[in-house]
Amino acid sequence: KAGVTQTPRYLIKTRGQQVTLSCSPISGHRSVSWYQQTPGQGLQFLFEYFSETQRNKGNFPGRFSGRQFSNSRSEMNVSTLELGDSALYLCASSLEGSGGETQYFGPGTRLLVL
């Protein structure tokens, strides 16, 4: 079974631009979570999607948004990019996103904002 895949792997943008990142979960997994990883803040939860609905949300500004499609694939969007948005963005999937299930992470998308 293929793991979680994320595209693109690397991305360079300039301040003020917007970016869309894509995540394909493990086949059969319906819950997709997004995380931001930076050296200073570590791993921080952005949001979780299940059945095309945002079910949980972390403490990030409204510039960070996402969506999930009927095939469970998910995208996250960051608008009006800031230098501080430079980070590794990780996607993780699990079966139902309930009761202590294990999340499986993708390799991440490395975003650099100039």
Place this chain on the structure above:
Amino acid sequence: GESVGLHLPTLSVQEGDNSIINCAYSNSASDYFIWYKQESGKGPQFIIDIRSNMDKRQGQRVTVLLNKTVKHLSLQIAATQPGDSAVYFCAEGLNYGQNFVFGPGTRLSVLP
């Protein structure tokens, strides 16, 4: 490779020795805990998990210990190998949700 954290606590162990990585968690209501391993340039990889109704769980070469009284979690790696070199994260969560909170991570360096 990509740097996960520039100023992480580092544990250096000799190849073949046992490693113990510690983690203090923050929420006394957390009832599910996971240890992840992250190698340079890769996403976190699941190692082992434990629920709050247990205080010890063993896997292959790894053992997780949970002390709820002092909100402390540890990961023990037996006979540490060069391939164990990575950053290790603990994560805590509530049984009903998926917004895990991650610790800052510990860099394990295995010396030949």
